[in-house]
Amino acid sequence: MSAPDRIRTDELAVGARVIHGKDWTRFTVDSVTPAKLDWRFQGRQSDGSYSSESGMDVVGHDANGERVQYLAAQSHLWWIDAATEEPAAAVTEPSTSHLPPSSLPPVVTDLLAAIGEALDVPLPSTEVHDERAASRLLDRRATYVRHYLESLRSHPDVSLHRDAADLRRYIAETPPAYTTWETQKQESQQAAAVESPVAVTG
Numbered sequence: 001m002s003a004p005d006r007i008r009t010d011e012l013a014v015g016a017r018v019i020h021g022k023d024w025t026r027f028t029v030d031s032v033t034p035a036k037l038d039w040r041f042q043g044r045q046s047d048g049s050y051s052s053e054s055g056m057d058v059v060g061h062d063a064n065g066e067r068v069q070y071l072a073a074q075s076h077l078w079w080i081d082a083a084t085e086e087p088a089a090a091v092t093e094p095s096t097s098h099l100p101p102s103s104l105p106p107v108v109t110d111l112l113a114a115i116g117e118a119l120d121v122p123l124p125s126t127e128v129h130d131e132r133a134a135s136r137l138l139d140r141r142a143t144y145v146r147h148y149l150e151s152l153r154s155h156p157d158v159s160l161h162r163d164a165a166d167l168r169r170y171i172a173e174t175p176p177a178y179t180t181w182e183t184q185k186q187e188s189q190q191a192a193a194v195e196s197p198v199a200v201t202g
Helices: 106-119 128-154 160-173 181-195
Strands: 006-008 017-019 026-034 040-044 050-061 067-073 077-080
Touching: 106 128, 106 160, 128 160
Parallel strands: none
Antiparallel strands: 006 077, 017 026, 017 077, 026 050, 040 050, 050 067
């Protein structure tokens, strides 16, 4: 009988070679211990019901010897790497310094686009109070994005689709509350048109 293609977190053993299902990182398990922080996950049982379960710290190393660490639920399923032994020579991975955006998964580019939208606040008018309001809005959104990314790093099992949607929902809830430069320009043009004398021919 063939071995299962996936394995639970609480069944992982030191030396196991697995693949993370979110970012597809291949690594060898070095340790599996209860999480230091009391993170709780909703775990799905065999009968389809859900129960709260504690998290586990999974630490390992990839083919380049780089440390890999994840916080995962006990019932989280990992893909078993078909290569059960350490390769004699690591396969050279493509350099991320030359990774074109087109090669990224759509869910990643969508999240990056949402982050860009959050930080792209409209240019304020030349009024001092509008410039200050725009600066406060940018600071507020930048702080939110920073906390968002920190949370994403600490919880690798969350859905990136949900992250992008939540970020865009926050953008909609924090619209600019000041006069933009574009609005000021349009108002100035309209005022100039009204004040300009109209030549009358007869």
